[in-house]
Amino acid sequence: MELIKQYFPSLTPRQEEQFGQLGELYRFWNNQINVISRSDVDNLYERHVLHSLGIAKVMSFKPMTEILDVGTGGGFPGIPLAILFPECRFHLVDSIGKKIKVVEEVAKGVGLMNVRAQQTRAEQVPAEAYDFVVSRAVTRLTPFYGWVKTKVHKNQFNDLRNGILYLKGGDLEEELRELGRKTQVYNLSDYFAGEFFETKKVVYVPFS
Numbered sequence: 001m002e003l004i005k006q007y008f009p010s011l012t013p014r015q016e017e018q019f020g021q022l023g024e025l026y027r028f029w030n031n032q033i034n035v036i037s038r039s040d041v042d043n044l045y046e047r048h049v050l051h052s053l054g055i056a057k058v059m060s061f062k063p064m065t066e067i068l069d070v071g072t073g074g075g076f077p078g079i080p081l082a083i084l085f086p087e088c089r090f091h092l093v094d095s096i097g098k099k100i101k102v103v104e105e106v107a108k109g110v111g112l113m114n115v116r117a118q119q120t121r122a123e124q125v126p127a128e129a130y131d132f133v134v135s136r137a138v139t140r141l142t143p144f145y146g147w148v149k150t151k152v153h154k155n156q157f158n159d160l161r162n163g164i165l166y167l168k169g170g171d172l173e174e175e176l177r178e179l180g181r182k183t184q185v186y187n188l189s190d191y192f193a194g195e196f197f198e199t200k201k202v203v204y205v206p207f208s
């Protein structure tokens, strides 16, 4: 939790409380339904919460922004972002119902009113309903782009044009070449210290 405060020093007392509650909630729910590898539960704040918040280092969503988290699993990156941006609306989807159950329980546990969790496939969510699509560890960028390219509003009101903000790791050269679209890659090591972040990036793919 101290790690989150170190990199996000302007949290409100409510946000500090909500981030603080995540550790126990995930420990409990991960014992019932596995959404995070057992070894990773001890590194929850660095490898899941802070990693998810890497998106916030490159993009500060304005109030009323609608964000789709595709393949959210146990709620990453959607849940930490929903705590950080309480005035934005988050739709977290995953094709596996028991993962959505964990998301619902965690969102309820921290009192998040801006999260809707749904068991569905990315391809099935409504078109032109979001400003941004966020994701981590779901699939390569080319099929991902195909799933979500129709899902985003044409109207823009954020500092970056509407698009995808995807947490990726490692060498992306081939994947970006395959995608063949304009992208911007941000290194999370520019924002966060530690070995874990050395290879981690946010890939931004604007839709137009």
Ligand SMILES: C[S@@+](CC[C@H](N)C(=O)[O-])C[C@H]1O[C@@H](n2cnc3c(N)ncnc32)[C@H](O)[C@@H]1O
Pocket (backbone or CB within 6 Å): 070, 071, 072, 073, 074, 075, 076, 077, 093, 094, 095, 096, 099, 120, 121, 122, 123, 135, 136, 137, 138
């Ligand atoms: C490796 S997990 C990552 C979970 C989470 N994003 C994280 O980083 O912890 C990938 C998730 O994507 C989901 N998924 C894969 N294809 C999907 C699709 N087409 N629509 C919705 N969810 C999908 C899987 O069910 C799984 O929960």
